[in-house]
Amino acid sequence: MESARSVFISKPYSIALSLSVVLKLATTIAFSILLIFTLLSVPVTQAYLSPEHEPKEILFTSEMQINLVVVGDEWSEEDEQGISSRLLKSYKPMILNENTPIGVEYKYNYTFVSAPEFFATQLYTFMKTVAIDVEMPEPVARWVVSEHPEFGDVQQIAYRIINAPEVEEFLSRSWPMEDEYTIFFFLPHEDELNYLHTYGMLTTDPDTDAEFLQEGMMGFGGSYRFYFIDLTAGPWTYPPMSLFCEDAENPLCDQVNHVKNKNIHDISSAEEIYDVMSEYVNNAVTLLFTPSYVYSPFYRINHELSIFLIDFTAERALVNTDQYINSELIDEAFSNLIPYAEWTSNVISLNFDDLPEDLQETFLNSIEFRSIEGSEIIIVKSDELIDGLDKWALGELTEEELNELRMEAETRIFIPVFIFIFDSEAYVDEYGLGGIAASSPVDPSIPCCTIIASNKNDVLFTGQGLSVLTIHETAHVLGLAHPHDGYRSDTGEFVDWFYDWSYTPLTYSAPTANGCGLDELCGMIIPDFGRFNFDAIDRGLALSLLNEAQLNVYDAVLLLDDLGYDSPDLPSEIISALNSIESDVQGARQHFNSMNYFNYITFRDTSNLMNPMDDAFDFALRAFETSEQLLRDVKSLESTITKPTPQLDISVTIKQTEKLTLISVQNNDELPLFGVKLNLEDGLIKFVKTRGWDRDRIDQNTVIVSTDDRPITAGKSLKIILISDNPNGSLEWSVLSKAGNELGKGVS
Template sequence: MSTRTGRASAATLTAIAAALLMIVSLAPASQAAGSGFSHLNPGGAPNLTEKVPVNVVFLGYQPAQVDRDTYLAGLPSGYEPVVRSRLGYDQVEKLGLTYTYDYRVRYADKRYENRFFAELGRLATPAPLTVYQELYNEQRDAVTTITDNHHIDAASVERWLALNPPAGVDTRRNTIFFINWFGRSDFKFHVYTKTNEPDPDTGYNFGTERDSRKVSAWGGTTADDEENGYGVTRRVWFHDLSAGPESWTENWNVDEPDLDGNGVEDYRMPPTWEYTADGYRSPDALAGDLSLITRYVALNLLFTTSPLYPAELPTSRPPKSINIDSNVYEGWDGVDASATYLDKELLQQELAELRWRNVLDHDDQDLPFEGEARRCYLATMVDDESCYPELGYEPFANFYLQSTFELDRVLDDQGRVDYEMPVFSYAVPAGTPVPALGFAEDNYTDGTQSYVYAFVSPEIVSSGYGLTTTLIHEVGHHLGMSHPHDGYDSESGVDYGPADEFFFAWYGDQVNSMMSYIDLNWDFSQFDRDNSDRFLTAAYNEAANRLAGEVLDSRHAGRARGELRAADRLLGAAQRSLSRHDYRQALIQAEQAYDRVTEAARRAGVPTDSAAEAMATRAAQARSVVEDLGGPHEFIDTLGPDGPRSQP
């Protein structure tokens, strides 16, 4: 089964990012230095800071098992997000955001533990052993035998923890609960489940049908989630090594450290009972392992991430209105894929929750799967040949090039909206190979997002997928969101995916996020929303700075001073909102600051491109660069039939 793909390969980007550690990311020098503003930095970069609280609650772990100092020693002091797609083009582009972490670690007392584990026992429903628990039992090195199993609803546990935390723990702030039920007299072997969101196009329920979707961690549910919303905003992620073992991180396998045979251990955390003298891991490693999960999963991939693509879209100014321009190449005989496998209302609804400050709409058209579209598709997927050999690029570039030459045909809202997003879906006949469920393309030049692709076929539908959830996911990438299983470690400068020493990063997928591969929900998580709002706050700040520099360099800058001072005050308010972790208000204020600078530009006579002008030149600009493409162009975690999503 094909799966969603991302951007440049983890190994390649890791090496590139490490080499880039010596590169200093310099903000452009202000052309109006000494202009007297406190927060507006004309011509320069944003300087937004946040002290991020991180609550860590050990629930069923004692200090003798998880030493506090050992655990904290592995954690970073802070984080600076970068645009990950730029790393493959030898660019380190920082967002102008700086986080410092405020760790608050505690061990739950016996009374709280008793309450919580009694709740787990109440929620536990007897169930057959999963395929992966049975595989664990067959291992020659397994230290115990799993005799029975229970299903526990993951969302119910998240809700209980979020609304019933230990005294002094504020779950409105990022909170990790590390759970260990094993060793108590009331322990039950168990896995967590989520079964109330089947695929909207096919009705296939991954949560009930596949043991690979039985998990050991969960969190990130929003207040207004249609199925499991709290009604109030909480930021909780729990992780339970006494659950499972499970498929997603392959921690059922305690016989083979190197899963892919490349000579490097695929590092994963075994079940709690394997942390013993004769087990898979030494008990002394437990504190360090939980620290690894905190740093490389919870912090880097969930709480404070880096965007895959720039949060500012490729427009001359931040867009107020966005059109999802959906085009389906209809090549599946007898099936209208756009009508059968694309829920346009759900697509727009979910994306609007992420880009809530934009006026978002959607239009679609069916295109025949013939001519250049079919020729270039088959050249890529069947012949492995370039559709445009005169340009000298790899066959996979066919998708980008052919779409670029089609822009005039598909972009039909020029002048009506600020940004028109080209989306191309292919519905192909049975037996036709597909490259993935979908992918979000860059521009082959500097890592800027370009087009979105999705694929559907009889085989894909039989695997449970239509087009809707793939497009929500891929448009999420286009808008800047990364997977929760790959990301950037700011302290080391390493971009990584779930392989080798970071194999355990697959834990990040066990979250209520559309950007996951877990297929248990179709929403963006609270963490996604927080990070998107932060990214956009920085993007509006940067746009305001850039335009303010042009205003101050103009002949009539004096006419605009009042508006620039108002923008300065609004950016100060945005910084204060960010410091209070009110990300939505920070975004509103940064957007208002940009609007004041736009008015300043009008008063000073500084031209700003209209949406119509920007859209009218877009296709011509795209075509002008296809003969000069450059830079690496590979994929993060291109998963084949052995990937976690393909497992039963």
């Protein structure tokens, strides 16, 4: 390891960072890694809840209209029956990292539409005006030679690239679009498009102004609520087999496009065309229209993105970060994405030599050198990095500072982004992975941060900056998935690379990722989000707010039960709040059915006055806010009622080591325990930690650890680590209910 470290340490350690920068780094890490899991954890249904109080896994079902439009042909009755029988009729999007539903079940209604002949003529005539003649690329030429030699000499066959965004804009302005999703299938006659073709586009990197060509696409969409698929285009191999199929057992080998996505020239029967087209539809519906999520989306108005660009290059060459990453661009992208949100991004460039020595050690311990095909690459191991940063941040911050962060966590989300730049080829966790939305060290279903690894050559010489990659990975932290990653009940998790051809920064079609499937720098760079992304995040956030609302309601009902209230005796303001929440849940459901998730056009146009109850998101937000007030009101009733303290069957054991006191609280009763209070009369408590629970210091002698959603249920126990200045002192303990009432106590 010492020889590896010498690659990075080029001069003696010296403190060059200001204390404010060190504090910023520590607080950002602590806020996200130590605290975000507490805020984002979704409480699980416990057995002690009566059935009518249990939170629902599926909040409601929602009808969705999907139009299947063929352009250049007509659907026959046999076509409709053959395809319909293969289509998904319902679907529950999932939270992939938890393998649980997001909270809605969609019921799909499909309408088959044959475009009028005049529209087909207009479209295909227009496409000729936005097509350019180019030399036939290798994937298409190889297909002609091996599968269709009757087409003639590849040197003589006409081949063109059609401008995909121009076709998308033509469809948007020429076809009547309603609040529903549409898939266009292009089936032009030979005299309408009498040349082989694929689709392409030119994009510009926002950091460097470098232009890149994306070619080889067989479909495109995402700026609006439709996607087009040209059944005469291609075919194209993407991603290239070499990226994934060196290992014959790799399941991705069966899912590359040249195997799954055929064009019309390779289809020999009606049954085969029904299979192909229904597969296109099913995957478009589950990947683009109603996608699953990496993590559960979570809503707060204030967001802060702290981007730490850490220079590991030998010459420490990355001095001017402005030319590699643009915080204003990132702010704009996410401000447009999240309703009403305020985003602040800041970039902090860190020279590795200037980092505190213990932080240098943390980074070095997370780096591994590997040899791939004779070349040395660097792997940043995310688990080791996050665990090390967790420990480092704990050592830098006082308990008071951590408590202040907990208070701020009620209204703000911090997302740290760690970008490592090396001289050598570098990845995160595995070869080929340039970045990840890493999960919390405490709960893998919860995101903590973005980790990116790159090399000096990519940053300085390819023309591809770091802004879009940062947007891509941070969007995963917010819950959005790749357009190629999804879940279906009939297949489980699956990959369909075809839908990487979409308008979204979440595509894998970036130039440095071999985005065209060619052995050259080719691909597309999309810096902002499209309509599919807006719909996905609006739905996800609305469902998250509704889920929080229902959990607040059930918490309130539990407290009311605990306080002895019956339904007829509830105060009028409590009944009014419960009715208001139910009404808003139904309002959100109605807007889901009309596919009015959030009026983002009005939101983004500040010249218009917003009607706050225009859409599903606003109804969900009001339901959540009302439920928060309901919970506060119910808690306030507690002070007006005196209840006898029940004595439960609780056992507490203590084990003393040289430095630590290990406490085990065993619940042998049916009533769940939500808190443990510890008091050391003849000593000072220095440190307390409990996995997954909050801690609140009352004074130097007293600490409470508690949870809102992970109580100690019957037969379960809780482990507590305590450090004090008097390990042999007398420790008083008491266990608490959800409302904070004492349920039992003792001395150990």
